[in-house]
Amino acid sequence: MTALTLDTSAVTAFVEDATAAPSLHNAQPWKFRFHRNSGTLRLYADLERALPKTDPDNRGMYMGCGAALFNLRVAAVAAGREPAVRLLPDDSDPVLLAEVDLTGSASPDDPLALLQPLIRRRHTSRRPFLEEDIPEFLRDELCLSAHLEGTRLVFPDAWHTESVLNLVHDAECREAWSPEVRGETARWVHTEPSGESSPADGIPAEALGPGQWGASSPVRDLTGGRTVAGRGWAPFERRPHIALLGTAQDHSVDWLRAGQALERVWLQATMDGLVVSLTSQPLEWPELRWAVRDPTSAMAHVQMVLRLGYGPEGQPTPRRPVAEVLDIV
Known part of the structure; x- marks a missing residue:
């Protein structure tokens, strides 16, 4: 050809x-x-x-x-x-x-x-997931997907998972106190459902998912306190399954590789019947990002935190x- x-x-x-x-x-x-x-x-x-x-x-x-x-x-x-x-x-x-x-x-x-x-x-699911374990062989498949793109995927243990969740909540508080970050988010996150006259980018209201009772799961609340008509509240999983995607170096070429790996992992997860949401909040603050990495792994730089599990598929954007x-x- x-x-x-x-x-x-x-x-x-x-x-x-x-x-x-x-x-x-x-x-x-x-x-x-x-x-x-x-x-x-x-x-x-x-x-x-x-x-x-x-x-x-x-x-x-x-x-x-x-x-x-x-x-x-x-x-x-x-x-x-x-x-x-x-x-x-x-x-x-x-x-x-x-x-x-x-x-x-x-x-x-x-x-x-x-x-x-x-x-x-493949869509982001910001809804509650089931309290159900992910089989080891599926985790291995996802880790292999990341490896094939020159990156690493790590499922941290319970202690480190709790540490990452704490860093996510710390980042949420920092974001809440930053009017510049909140204003930038508000530009892209819409409080109205999508329709014929809606923007062709950003996140529509139906993709936001319910508000979270408590703070058990690393699901980013993108509303910034704004009211979304018809949006309810729900309890999320108490023990979320998270994975850290990372690289050995932290240059622009590594970010491109990490993006390819992220999509390969996500498509493989979709094939395996899993749903996914992402959080980059603790990675957006330099003083928090270094603490997200798993100290027991060879991963030097975390590029994304994934939440995976079984649950409803997300809404298209x-x-x-x-x-x-x-x-x-």
Whole structure:
């Protein structure tokens, strides 16, 4: 197969899958450009969608773009294309995050293809999960998924889980006392349900889940004290299952790898019948982030805290039209 046989409808489909990826506050901080002659697709950071108060070093933005890159890889492989990826290919262009050569043919038994149907099923679930253990073999599968992307996934023991939960609540208090962070969150989190005239980004009211009785589970309350019509309250699991996703180094290329690993783990979890929510709150405060890591593991830098379990699937969040994020030249 050659670049000449890769038509624009195929590229559009790849990007449509890519943009179903998770991102901080569903800001969708990505742009794509397809070069017909070379058969390459470039991924750029959209700095206009950065969150400077919540994500001052753009680590979360890089992770969101990494997750979109992983979806792109999955979509390409499922369509018979072998995506040859170069991360940060041009030092002179800091917003160019990846270049993907789509001219090669993929192996028909590439396991990534199995994940493509799960891209549209993957949603954040901010609802209570069941008090049910996750089997060890499923945990091992998720750890392997992270390993295949050059990262580590660790399920901390009960003591360290409690420590992480305390750090989450500490971060919540710090956020509550920061009008800049609250204001930035309010820009992206909507208190009204989605509809025809709703924004094509951010988090709609129906995706917020109920308020939490007590503070047992690391589910971020994004309302900032604002009223959401029809939103109730519920008890959450007393012993949440959390996992720490991390890397050995902490540079922009590591954030891109962590984003790809996060999406691979999440799609695998979806395949295994698990639901997931994320919290990055304690990672957004430098004085707290170092304490999140598991001191018994070789993980040096935690990039995301995942909450996993069995429970109701999350609600879809809006997506920008592909025409807004893809240029074809």
